Amino acid sequence: MKLKQISIFLENREGRLLKALNILSMAKINIRALSIADTSEFGILRMIVPEPERAKEILEEANFVVKVNDVIAVGVSDEPGGLESILEALNKLNINIEYLYAFVEKKRDNAIVVIRTENIDEGIKALENGGITVLSSKEVYTI
Structure with a gap:
């Protein structure tokens, strides 16, 4: 029983995380779980959301790099x-x-x-x- 997770690559810049989460909020996509790992230049935000493919599409439209795993x-x-x-x-x-x-x-x-x-x-x-x-x-x- 596999579960889909979205991974969002975020530049380590002020407001980038907020923007990604705001996009999902505006689309009424609820986050069930999340984790973020970062380096000095970028972070990877991993999330479990009920509609992973829709979330990916919406985030990509806003120029985020997103992968579904x-x-x-x-x-x-x-x-x-x-x-x-x-x-x-x-x-x-x-x-x-x-x-x-x-x-x-x-x-x-x-x-x-x-x-x-x-x-x-x-x-x-x-x-x-x-x-x-x-x-x-x-x-x-x-x-």
Whole structure:
């Protein structure tokens, strides 16, 4: 069960992040999760939104560079050590994690972890074999 994520490349300039988020807000596209990584010259804003292709199109019209990637979303116990079971399941089959980020939804007992592995299909298989709950895009988009 793959989930679509959009990655927006942002010049490290004042107001650039605000502009990208404002474009999505004006289009009534709600952000379910986000992460930003930066260097001195640019940043990568990664987001889970319910309409990734529409968000990509709208942002590209405003001259943003946007990519849509497949990621995995899993539910993990929201307690110390909860993330370990995910990492162990992937490590057991030598699945490399490119990056991950997490968020907690107040109405659930679990945290949601978004994971990008080198091979998404193998990552999903390893997680499922490890007894990890892999979430569908519908489950994540409606949180």
